[in-house]
Every structure is written in C-alpha cells, then in structure tokens.
Amino acid sequence: MSSLQEKIDEAKKLSLQITKETEDDRLMTLSVGPQHPGSGHFRFTIKVDGDYIVFVDPDPGYVHRGHEKMCEYRNHFQNIPHLERPVIHDSCNITYAYSLAVEDLVGITVPRRGQFIRALASELSRLSYTLYWLAIYGIFLGHSTMFMWPAGDRELLIDLLERLSGARVTNAFNIPGGVRNDIPYNFKEKCLAQVNYFETRLKEYEDIFYNNPLLRQRTEGVGILTKEDAIKLGVTGSVLRASGVPFDVRKVEPYDVYDEIEFKVQYMKTCDSFARAYVPVLDMRESCHIIRQLLDKMPDSGDVREKLQFNIKSSPGETYKRVESGRGALGYHVVSDGTPRPYRVKASVGSFRNLLALPFLLTGSKLGDMPAIYWSLNYWPVEADR
C-alpha cells in the first residue's frame, strides 16, 4: 500500500492527464446527484474510463441553511431546536455537544440524574441514526430487505424517544442545564425490554446481510483506507475505527457519566468498506450495553435539570466541547461576549471530515464500488452543509 503522498501525487498526475484529455471520448463525465438515487442531498461529478473512476469532484452545499449564523441571533435555549435539524435522527447528540459548551461557559454542573437521562437519550438517538444509515447502506447495495428491517426496527427506539421527550425525531430534549423533563412512569422496564429485543434483531442482520457471501465479495478489500491515511485525512467516528484506530470521544475525553460506564471501543483492522459497514453494528451492540448500565446505575430520584434563566448571560469567553455522535466526533466552539446570545458558534462535524476521504477512496475504484464506498463513509450530506 503506497503512502498518502504518493497517492495524492498520482491523483494530481491523473487529473493533469484528464485536463489534457477533456475532449477525448474515452472518458465519460457522470453527475451523481443531487437527483440521483445513489447520492442523497449531495452531488459529485465523476469521470469514468470504462468501468474505472479516474476523477472525483465532490460538490456539497445543496442544503446549506446557515445554522451557525442563525445561532448568533438567538439565545442559547432558542438555538436548541434549530441546531438539531441537520441530522434529526441524531438530534440528542447534537444538542448534547452544544449544551455541554453552554454549561461550560455559564459555569454550572448538571444534576446527576439529569446526566444519566441525557446520556440515555443520546445513546437511543445514536442507535436510531445508525439504523437509518444502515437501511440506506442496504438499499445502496441493492438489498431491499436490509432497507426495510432497520427502518422498521428503528420504530422501537423512536417510540422510546417519543415516550421520553414527546417528539418522534426532533426531540430538543438535551438543553443547557440538563434535560427538559424527567423520564415517564414505567420507562425503565419498557426501555430494557425493547433494547433486549433489539439486540436479538442485530444477530438477524448479520445472518441476512453481513454473512451473505455476495455482500462480502462486494465489500471486502474495497476502498482501503489505511491507518496512516485515515489519521492524515482526519476522518473520525466509525470510519476511523474501521481503519484500526480505537478512537472514541466517550473513552478519550469522557463527558458527564461516561467515565463510570464500562464499554469497549470497537474497531477493526481490515480498513475496507466491509469494516466501515460492520463497525457501526458493533457500536450498536455496545450502545445497548451502555443503555443497560445507564438504566441500572441511574439514581432513583433527584433533579434532572439545573434551572436556568431563559436569557441566561454567560461570562465573556470561549469554549470547545465535543461528543461522540453517530458519525464521529462532533464539537461546538462557542464564543460569548457576555450577552445572552453567542457571539459565534462553529460546529466541527464528523460528516465533513469523512467527506475528505471520498475522492481519495473513489479515485481508481470501479463504478460498481461507488455506492459501497460512498455510503460506508458514514457521511450525512445535510450535516456537512449545515
């Protein structure tokens, strides 16, 4: 495996050749997206030479909504509902990171029961996001059953989140100071039962999808992103863990109660598309394990929220807090000038980091590998555009 620099040089050489041969009939330029069934809210143009992709040009920005600028005109509580919009399936993790940053600026600590509940909500949210991602991965590879099963099982977790917060996907549950409300009556038992059932379903996913020889043929050894390249490109989350780096923000910089929870950072060393598809499933299993521990260790009574003024003013300063989202490290850099509104909010999202690996991996691969590589990068177009 050649080093990153060599590959970049090679790609540059190729692209030079391509500019020379633009008029050549040999190359065909294909537009993948934004109205292509295999792209999402995103477009990339590729040039194919026969069945091989020789040039990739990602073109994000179709769903840019200016969330960072919007933050400057609203106070910290008003920011919560619109910040979660980019990835509504993973809303609790996004608001988690922002809440941590605001709490750091204001200088409060969340009550212990509140910490447990919001960790619980964010784990449920992570599961629901990963299932949605997995469903799309299934249909991208032409496996219609793998589209329907996770999309159906996601309802279990959506139901739990609905009982918890009142909304199915746009929860706005984690807010600065804790969580919006306490867990409802009988929630623990229900949650435990559904999560236990969900773990049995994960085994069935392996039977029908991951152990399928046709899928293995198609994804194993495809789109290899070595450990060194992964670190140099700065990818994160499951993509990084699939390249053999056991990096998880919950383990490296434990926030709230995660230092009391026992879990393993799941990673694989095969570095290929199959590993990137399989690591999220291992993560989901760990999440189930974490949820059980959270339910077990949660204090039976106590406040869930540190009461804050609606227009809470923070001391001037800046902070950066990050959490492990479904797509990797997700951090919020919040700058405050002493007014109730943040002076500047900058999000560092896993999706955009993982996008950087896309041209690198697609160049030189086959056209048939395009969906298998593209969606294995755990890239959510809307989050990258924000």
Add this chain to the structure above:
Amino acid sequence: MASLTPDFRFGNFVASIVWVLFVVLALVTVLILPIIFFTLFYIPLPVVDGQVLTPYLFFSMMVDPSRTLPILQFFMHTTLFKAAVFPGFVFAALIAAVTIFVERKLLAKMQLRVGPLYAGKVEGIFQLLADGLKLLTKEIIVPSGADKPIFWLAPIMFVATAAAVVALIPVAPGWVVADVDVGLIAVFAILGFFPLIALLFSWASNSKYPFIGGLRALHQMIAFEIPFFLSALPVVLLSSSLNLTEIARSQYMIWNIFLLPINAFVFFISSLAELERIPFDLPEAESEIVAGWLTETTGMIYGLIQLGSYLKLYALAGLFVILFLGGWYGPQIFPPELIPGAHESNLPLLQMLALDGVYNAITVNSVFWFLIKTIFIIFLMLVIRGINPRIRIDILLHTGWYKLIVLTFINLFVVLMLIYGGIIGPEGVISIR
C-alpha cells in the same frame, strides 16, 4: 395538467370508463360488426360438425347451448387461439400479472410490511390494474436527440421477443404454439435478441446512464449465454432430441434434475442472470446508474418492458420445468369425466356442465402439474430477490466465464462418460424411456 381535481371520485372515474366502453360497444354494433359480416360473406368459412360456421350460426350458440361445445372445441384447436390465448400470450400475461402481485406481497411479508393494500379493498389485488391504468395515462417523454424510431420500436420488440419465447414452451402434450423440431436451439436463438434490444434502446435514448446500462446488459448476457446453453446440452444428450415436447416425454420415468443436479443449478443461476433479476440486476442498478437502460423510459414504454421481462420470467421458469423437472408429468388427480355418465346422457345442459368433448383429463392434469412446478420455480426466483444484494460486474463476469463454464464442462464430460458406459441414456441401465 395531470392532477386530481378536488371533487375527484373513484366512482365517477369508473363511470367514465364504463361510458367509454358503452360508446365503443355502440360503435362496434353500428359500424364494425356490419363490416365483419360483409367481409365474412366473401371469404371461405370453416366447417364445424358438418355445417358451415356462418356468423349467424356462431351467434346462435348464445341461445342454443348444444352448439357451444363443438364451436369451442373447434376454436381451441385453431392456431390463432393457441398463439393468442391458451398456451400463448394471454395465458403467459396472466401468469406474469399474478407473478408481479405475488412478488410484491411476498417481498412485503419478508420485509415485515404489508405491501399493496388499498386498491381493490381485499389485500390490494387490483394494485396491478391501478398501476397499469396509471402507466397508460402517463405522458411518454422522448429525450431530445433520441433516435425516435428505435426508441418507440424497442419496447414493442422486447415484448414480441418475450412472447416468441413463450410460444415455444409446451404446457401439455400437443399444447404448444410452435412445435419446432429444434425447439431448444430456437429458444436460445430468440433469447440472444434481448441484449441487442437493450443495447439499441439504451443507445437510442441519448443518455449516459442508459448507455452504461446497455453495455452492462450486453456483457452480462454474453457471459451467461454460454453456460446457459452448455448446461442444457446434457439434457439433449439424455433425451436425444431437441424438441421440447420430446425432452419432456423422455422424463416419463425419472426427472433430469436427479441425474443432472449441477446442470440444473447452473441453468437456474444463468436464467437469473438472463432475466436481470437481483443479484444480477446490474443493467438496472439504481444506486450506481439511476435505472440503467430503463432510465429514459416513461409511461407505457416502461410498462411494456416490465411486461416483457415478466413474460420472459415465465418462459424461462417453464423451460426449467421442461428440461429438468419432468415437464407436465405428475400423478393423475383429475377424473376422466367431470360428471360421470354425462357423455351417454342426452341432456344438453348436463353435457354443457361436464364440458363434454372439451374437457380432457390428461391435458388438464398436465397443465395443472406444469403450472405447479413453474410457479414453484418462479417462487424460488422471487425469494432470491429478498435475501441478496447486487453483485459487481467483475465478479459477475468472473462467475460466468470461469466458474459456471468449468462446472458445465465437467458435468458434460461426466454425462458423456455415463452414457458411453451404458449407465444412463436411451439404452442405459437406468432406462429413461
């Protein structure tokens, strides 16, 4: 603009269709029937039961039931009836329609959902009708720069070619549209047209994704045509005939699948590839090349191609049954007469009910077993769609050119050895005849 009006009622919609039907019927009565009668006046008419079948006689069967059966019997043995209705197009199209519905419901059950539910009140049985009506009413968009004659012609050619394959499949002894002596070769010859049509259509569409899809279709079908043909060759050696009826007859004692299991497997895989079904639906791979060579199809052009591909599905499943599953042979479960003693009695109504002269126990039994086996094979082809992802083109070509061809060659030599060793074959120890 094609949009629903706010006061849209399904009843009114049906009423409008009924109104159109009424107008058509009125036109038929006033204009077309007289034209037919005048035309029939000048051409020689067939003789049924010693009487010339005039139009008047033909319509007299409505009031005289005893006339119905001979006329029916006469029509059942005309070539037109065979080609258009029974072993031919309508029969195959009905099976295709049932297949589409069953496929949707079956996949839905596999995927923990309900499938079509609303059209037709009962489990959505009219979903296909609704889809067909929708496709009929849709505008057909021809891409700018498309090669128009080929663009319009290719879907019709696709259906016609599929129907030509159906015409060669016998469903019961004597019940085949075209009883060709080299039936098996004819089937393969006609199947060879499909990649050409796909490539022509994709090229005529003047679009990039269809072009890639067409090239993929060509590669795929060439790679799988050879194992497809080679896997059918030992069957010919065993039955020493290329006629499909004879091949089915030769399996009277023992089905070929027990003698040639590897060939049956290779044939099944190759026919999946030939049908462009998952896991071999590369020419239509939606996440890579939008809809492959069907990207620019709209309205009834799409409908025709779908109809053609399901006709092809029935034809290849039927071919599998003829070659490996003993054709129409099975235990006799239908009685020799529908109502015992109806033939001797002089009651015309009883004879009508017993379908005297039309009903043939052996034929009905043959068709029944042929259908059961064909539906089982179609079911196997459908289930595979629910459990497999799509495979990549290089793996597909590798499978076709290396693995399947080697398998068929090995099996061919094994079969030759057994035949010359006098173990199987027409004069073997395990006698087939």
